[in-house]
Amino acid sequence: MSKQSAEKAFASTEVKCICEALVSIAFYESDWKWAQNKCLEFLHNENPEIRGLAATCLGHIARIHRQLEKEKVLIALRGYLDDDAISGQVEDALDDIDMFLK
Template identity: 40%
Template sequence: MSTQRSYYEPAPTSHETATDALAANDIDTLTDSMVALALHDPDWRWCQDFYLRLLDHPEEDVRASAAICLSHLARIHHELDTAKVLPALRARLADPAVGGTVEDAIADILQFLGLPPGTA
């Protein structure tokens, strides 16, 4: 019998909840908060900078979530500081644990922002 994780959308949360979870190294709450912020928080710049910091987190799930959340921001807000985000993501393409996720996030960001492939 296989188990599948069904999709769910986390309820809106606060910056404080996410930063507290990070400080406590509560990975489940952190990743849920990251997605909740990406989907619901109007302050995309704060979220973007938070996710950029988390691209170097020691936990694979957090690094992958950070990349995915950056693509959510692009999809929802149609804005990102691509001069910061794209080089940061490209620098993590060689990460064997999350490189594929990062590659997908880059492609999504380019599509959602209407940028040509290969944009720095």
């Protein structure tokens, strides 16, 4: 998915479109920093499905690209450890970051 297509999906109100775009950019976008920042943006979404997937995608970026602004991402993720709806996904993302970004 191109950045332009992803931005269109992100502008929609459809959870499925947003989630598909998040996964696509985490896996395939060469601009990891842009993908990271989009995931951080959606980490604050009111919908727990989107929030949780944004956290998961941050872990994917760490695993696939071996790059993240580590401290920035860790601070953001740790802020959601008490969010019962996504805490498991946050913990998994933190584990991925710990494993793949030394």
